[in-house]
Amino acid sequence: MPVRLEGQTGFTRDISAGGCYLQLGDIDLQDDEVSFELDLGAAHRAMKIQCCGQVVRVEHDGYRTGIAIKIKGLQLLVK
Numbered sequence: 045m046p047v048r049l050e051g052q053t054g055f056t057r058d059i060s061a062g063g064c065y066l067q068l069g070d071i072d073l074q075d076d077e078v079s080f081e082l083d084l085g086a087a088h089r090a091m092k093i094q095c096c097g098q099v100v101r102v103e104h105d106g107y108r109t110g111i112a113i114k115i116k117g118l119q120l121l122v123k
Contacts, residue, residue: 049080090123
């Protein structure tokens with residue numbers, strides 16, 4: 045599912061109730077705590093989950109960055 049973190053867009057590779065693994069373009073994270081939005085892509089409504097979490101691992105692979113995050117809080121946003 046699409047994700048937005050620090051002005052970059054990317055996708056989730058894995059997601060569970062306690063954490064997720066995101067794939068984005070080349071990004072250099074400075075903080076251990078991050079906020080990001082997951083786009084649920086509902087057909088008739090804009091639905092997103094706003095999350096905050098702790099970065100567990102960062103992997104750089106050429107032009108992509110993989111980020112493992114332990115989710116600490118989330119909020120469902122419906123427009």
